[in-house]
Amino acid sequence: MAADPAAAILRLLDIMARLRAPDGCPWDREQDFSTIAPYTVEEAYEVADAIAKGPDFSILQDELGDLLFQVVYHAQMAREAGRFDFAEVAGSISNKMIRRHPHVFGEAEMRSAEAQTAAWEVQKAAERQARAETGTLAGIPPGLPALTRALKLTRRAARVGFDWPDAAAVLDKLEEEAGELRAELPAADKARQADEVGDLLFVLANLARKLDLDPEACLAAANAKFERRFGAVERLLAAEGKAPQDAGLDGMEAAWVAAKRAERGG
Structure with missing residues (x-):
């Protein structure tokens, strides 16, 4: 583990600035917020996937680094545009967390998880109102x-x-x-x-x-189940010397039922 988190962040910020410098990476210099946004979403999904597959923390560490780099990337572009920088991003979320947790950082009474969730939503509604989001x-x-x-x-x-x-x-x-x-x-x-x-x-x-x-989690689990079972279908058919398209729907359905039965242990 890094002995100095602040030094590690500063090193990453310096790397990002170097990549975007006039003599930096041509690809990185050409990007803007809209072109980087899809990568940001993709990296967030890869973090979630690493957690779901777990418990390989080396992979999770790597994916979290990729996601952090996305934040640094956007912050660097905003800095170049004179809008904000990484320190302001970190300061903004720090202030928000303190504001939303008065029972921890203020004098409000400690709440139950349910009460805290309700208070959190009230605070978020106030923040939306302050941004004129009605x-x-x-x-x-x-x-x-x-x-x-x-x-x-x-x-x-x-x-x-x-x-x-x-x-x-x-x-x-x-x-x-x-x-x-x-x-x-x-x-x-x-x-x-x-x-x-x-x-x-x-x-x-x-x-x-x-x-x-969570409907996304439900569908993700269904996707994984289908992928797993269809793979079993292909293996069962391959053992018979057949490809799925050669087995026909009836053959694939029979293999599907067998795969389900084997998965359930009976």
């Missing part, structure tokens, strides 16, 4: 993954009472939306079908919220 749904970034944004939108709406009473009611709505999609199938109108599929996904995000689940 409305219940203000401040939810449009660049979030769609399922995550659906979760946040409906969670925010639920705070003012716009919500289904329970998960069973959401399931009823899901069946209603499925019926509406089914009615659109014969017409083959892609725009209307897309609208109905969107409604289905939105209701599913609500269902996850009512069950206190």
